[in-house]
Amino acid sequence: MEYIRETIDFKVANDTAITLGKFDGLHKGHELLIENLIKISNEKNLKSVAFTFDIPPVKLVKEDKLSQNKVITTNDEKHYIFEKTGLDYLIECPFRKEIMMMSPIDFIKWMVKSLNVKYFIVGEDFKFGYKRQGNYITLKEYSKQFGYKVLVITKIKDEQRDISSTYIREELLSGNIRKANSLLGYEFFVKSKVIQGNKIGRTIGIPTINMILPPNKILPPNGVYVTSVNVDEKWYRGVTNVGCKPTISDNNPIGIETYIIDFCQDIYGKEVYVSFLDFIREERKFNSIEELKHQMISDIEIAKKW
Template sequence: MTVFHRNEQKNPLPDALKGGVIAIGNFDGVHRGHQAVLGEALERAQSRGVPAIVLTFEPHPRSVFNPDKPVFRLTPPSLRARLLEALGFHCVVEYPFDREFSTTSAETFVKSILVDWLGASQVVTGVDFHFGKGREGGPAFLMGAGERHGFGVTLIDPFRDEGAEIISSSRIRTLIAKGDVAQAAGLLGYRYTVEAEVFKGQQLGRTIGFPTANMELAPEAELKPGIYAVRFRRADGTLHDGVASFGYRPTVSSDGAAWLETYIFDFDGDLYGETCSVSFFGHLRDELKFDGLDPLVAQIRRDEEEARALLSGVRTLGDLDTVIAF
């Protein structure tokens, strides 16, 4: 799948990708609500025999307007691209978003990007999508622009779950901040997953018989500190069950930095410098401070046993979950 990054939007789009159906949105999380928009775009592209393309924006607009409080991203761009490719999209355009771009008029956005550059034949987006300076481009504007420039427009209502609640990225962020990764997975359609490079930590785990792969998440990540049953995917695609601790290591450290430390079951190898991912299947307990290493080791053994039991019975939630965690 082709991914257009920063500055590449100025390059001509390959002819093979022009005239496609364009799904527009941030799609942070590619959750079940987003999949309603994405699925409609894919269906229309397949029926017409044209490319299916996602147009999204980097960085997240909310982080641009409020840099002191960047958005907790459910899916980094690399993971989002993998999910979109798994759904069947041919191309992802990660259009650079900055304050200058935010002053672009809605008409200029339509003419320069959708018409001249992408050659859109159909645009699919949510009914709450707004664009252009002062958010002047809304559903009515987009419909009118489609009539003027010759492309179709399909607007998708917010998708609701089995309890009739709207599925949104903010709702999923709240669940993850509470440690409820199981319910978050139900809304995402796959297990919540993080991705980072493994670095060398204090190596205390190795000395007590539980070596860990240490990863540092983005500072804005709001995962609740605690112990989780997880699956660990190496860069080569191999999967391993494990138990992970996210937090501040109160028993052995006081440096204030939050790490994700994963004890990988039945594994012995060097992972330093490797970019890996961790998928969360269940929250086992909160982070605790122990009175020394012996009670800590005893608790880790109990955590391992509980994680192995939980992971032995898991089933895939669907195609995206299979791609990510199975």
Template sequence: MEVCTLIPGQKFEPTVLALGNFDGIHLGHQELLKDGLEKARSLKTLFSVLLFDPHPLKVLHPDRKLELITGKDEKIMLFEKFGVDKVFLLPFSLEFAETTPQEFVENILLKIGVVHVTVGFNYSFGCHGKGKPGDLEKFGEAYNFGVSVVQAQMLDDRVISSTEIRRALLNGDIDLAKSMMGRAPTIIGTVVHGDGRGRDIGFPTANIETHEDLLIPKNGVYAVTAEIDGRIYGGMMNIGIVPTFKTGQEKIIEIHFFDFHGDLYRKDLFIDIQARLRAEKKFSGVREITEQLGKDMEAAKQKLQKQNFTKFME
């Protein structure tokens, strides 16, 4: 899969293009990608996705915490999995934010070489989001490209959306998030040095430093899996302020991997969150916390075994 940054004046070969923010790449997004891929195959063209880089809210509201479900790198990785041939990164700036819907079509979509565009039912484009799917269909008629509008995907009586998934993660509802995403939500970060406390009490942990724009689920203990050096390991993760040992409010992410022996320092890890085990607690001392960690480990292993991760417990 090719990833390229759009530069003014560039022209490309014909393509079917999927448009959207794709935060979470949930089941609704996946239906959109499936539609685009099928259209590209029928038209015998490439299938591409257009992403703004950086995220528009980062430019328009620099002081706002984004709390993204998926960062750019994970999106690109998932796009390839879902059959995308090319990802266009379109630089976003305050100046570009003034682009009208018609200018967006003429200066971006037509230059990319679109023969068909697929969008979600609530897609908006152009300055202040003035352009809607209906407007895109009219532009398609005028400039001779097709448009597919993918309707809302439902889970029971809920519309599957990034907003609903974000709310679920902040409430610690991993099961709902997984159901809407069609896979486990992830935490991506780099292993950094901690204070060594976990090793001292028999549960060595990897401390994870995440990108500041990514959403961190509700404080608590979770069963997780992660690929390390080509092998999947199960583990348990604590998200919180570690009240037994600290008095501050800084959120810390620590993971104890089962049966892993080695140095993870400076490694980048993709951690799949499989289940929430319990809320974060304050303990009376080391003995009480080590007893609870032993219970957490057994609970995490049981959760992973029930979800067919038995082979990761070896």
């Protein structure tokens, strides 16, 4: 997959089929769009393209609180998931003012000219162009003029409710990891580098990898979770604390740290993936590190048996 970013002057020489969106979380609904995109690209001999913006557009349009702009997947995590889909191109377009101001027709012209689009594959609620004025009907109106086809994909439902990034964010923020994972179609994960912590872990015989997260990454509520950890392409069972370690001090920033079961390596600086499987308990302030250690040992036992 070719990853095009930090430019609005992209070009693809071949004819293409394209899907567009924010794709936050790349959930089951997005997966259906991508499956259709790949099928059509193969049938019609087109290159497959996913077009997304490099930050959630809402961030530039409204001066909202950070909590309302949190994402399920960062750009880097999204790139990692897209990489596995087998698409030909991922375009992560900078969300610049000139693009925000483009009318729907100008947006279509731009796509057709720079990417030779022969097929648009979009969800039924896809909106584009200035003030989100364009939708799939607009795309269809101009299809003859510009020589492309449009396939509209109906949203997948979970019982009565459409599967959406908003739905999944709600479930994650409520701590319903298993529900969020079932809507995502994979396990919610965090990808980042291992940094130095307070070095207390090893003194109690439970070393933990500490990870720094971008401020806009959504996290489940503070607590202890069963996780899977990927180090150097190998998966291990883990047990992860999300929170500010109130037992250690009162002003730790929120972070995530993981004890990896049956693992003994120095991995500072390595990029790891921590996938969340289930909630064990809330984070608590213990009276001593010794009490915390006892609790951590029983958390590890739960994770081992899970």
